Amino acid sequence: MRDSDTLRRFVFEGLPVRGYVVHLDASWRALTEHHAYPDTIRDTLGEAAAATMLLAATLKFEGLLTLQVQGPGPMHLLVVQATHRRALRGVARWHGELPLARPSLTALSGGGRLTVTVEHDDQRSRYQGVVPLSGLRIADCFEGYFARSEQLPTRLWLTAGADGAAGLLLQRLPSGASASSEELEHSAASGDEDWSRILHLAGTLSEPELAALPGGELLRRLFHEEDVRVFEPQPVFFRCNCSRKRVSGILRALGTGEVHDILRERGAVEVRCEFCNRAWQYDAVDVARLFAAGDPVDGPRALQ
């Protein structure tokens, strides 16, 4: 059995290199089940979902991480959100005809940018990093993001299809401080050697292997001559944070005039969540209550 819907952390003993391997299965199918994505969009979204879980795993935060890809191309918007508890949701939007063969990410998004936002639960701090979209696939773009924002050499391998998405991340951490500059030079040189050997081994991984092999077995196959410590797998799951309270907030923001217009036209107001496809219904009584009550409007947060 493969490790379904899990994230595994691993370290190379004695080397400043760590990694994560993620498999999205039921969580991935839940994320896509209400959307008729063309294969190209679906696979790009799957790779982005796996990459977002991997990025979330490398960061110290308690809150919500949002990945957003925006550009003028056929795939004009892609959003994936992950919490520190490994809850995941995501959506992609596209227009027009898509080529049958998968185009590069740059062509699919028409350039544009990749934005990573981390909002902490305590709402005291917020981080945002933006990099231009480039490269063939999401993995290339993420490597650019890590180089620029984290300044840690990082490599990713990603794959996605109808049934699942998976990813492997390797990251080189700063070496421990040495006593002298000579020692520092020596440790940097041996660190370079270790890092390139590990990358070389990981480079033999094929996409079908990444998709099909359980995390532990995948790491044994790739790094059987290395001293790798693999930690217990942690569950990953799909969860949407939409709620009636949040939808009410959106409708109030829209204004009483517009909401009453919709009510007159259609007899009821329905708001459908684009992440989970849940429909939120408001009849005439609900709408009247919405604008009479003055209930506090929910904030823009919380995917627990």
Ligand SMILES: [Zn+2]
């Ligand atoms: Zn939802």
